Amino acid sequence: MGGLPFLAQGPADLNSARLPPEIPGLGRLGYIRRLSGGGGWNETWLAARGEERFVVRFDTPAVRLLGLDRTAELGALQAIQDRGLGPDLVFADLPGGLLVTRWLPGRACTPGGLRNPRLLRHLGTTLRRLHETVPPPPNVAPLDLARSVHHYASLIGGVRARTTARAACRSLKAAAGHRRKPALCHNDPVAQNILSGPALRLIDWEFAAPGDPLFDLAVVVGHHDLDMGQGRALLGVARGHVHPSDWRGLTHLVEGYGNVRLLWEAAVRAVAQID
Structure with missing residues (x-):
């Protein structure tokens, strides 16, 4: 059903109060641009640390209302880690609604x-x-x-x-x-x-x-x-x-x-x- 996703490319709003300047284990990130509106239930950004690129996603309260299971997503990302099927998990804070994965070119x-x-x-x-x-x-x-x-x-x-x-x-x-x-x-x-x-x-x-x-x-x-x-x-x-x-x-x-x-x-x- 995501596919039901509604991705909306848009200009970056680097003044967004939602963007933490630092993420545990990664330190300070530079936010490059917003990647999607997440259909209204999350917000996704491309971020950088040096030459490394990451995708940072923030949940909104709509995630809970829609019944999305972030625990299941985390388990899936852990299961596919290093298998070449999807992005590598970098950091997750489920209570805080924050997920960081490594950006994939393509x-x-x-x-x-x-x-x-x-x-x-x-x-x-x-x-x-x-x-x-x-x-x-x-x-x-x-x-x-x-x-x-x-x-x-x-x-x-x-x-x-x-x-x-x-x-x-x-x-x-x-x-x-x-x-x-x-x-x-x-x-x-x-x-x-x-x-x-x-x-x-x-x-x-x-x-x-x-x-x-x-x-x-x-x-x-x-x-x-x-x-x-x-x-x-x-x-x-x-x-x-x-x-x-x-x-x-x-x-x-x-x-x-x-x-x-x-x-x-x-x-x-x-x-x-x-x-």
Whole structure:
């Protein structure tokens, strides 16, 4: 659901009172520019210490209202450390809503770019590495999407939101009928969270948690409107082959993701009005 993220490039506001001049273990940082508005629930900056570059993220109260699990994110970042799948964790202060990761060079993919067969294969290989080689953090609870969508519906209010939540849960339940071994999942591999370069890596792990590995694939397919052939190609690479039960599960999850996305985006707007 991040991917549901709303990234907004903007000019730096170096007078922001939120920017601490020093961070434990790093010392004094120089803030270069604001990278994103985080959809209203966080603020992200590119910072420097000498030649080193870091990404510094500050939470807003909306994180708690939206039910984002920063403990799960921290566990995921620790699990992928030094595996070449994402940014290295540098510092985290969960009560203070502060996260520092090492900046990764590269260019964010575009939705159209993910229709390129070579890039799609590369992404499938990366997701397979994540799902099959990184043990899920033992202290992190599995992603409970049904609980999340009902929470989003409660934030939105109204019959339509509750109906959409029930539809999402039906799709999730249908997909769960084809049991798969839980894996550590990114849960938001949308184009802007995929960096291409010498190696393909994933950023923005704030929705990461153990769960159904097919949900990562459903986000890629559903968010970018990939066709059946592209979906099957991604599934074949990410799972090693296209098993009929996996294809049925992926189809249900793509449908479910569409409703999860609608609820998430509406919940973000509802929380913005509360703030």
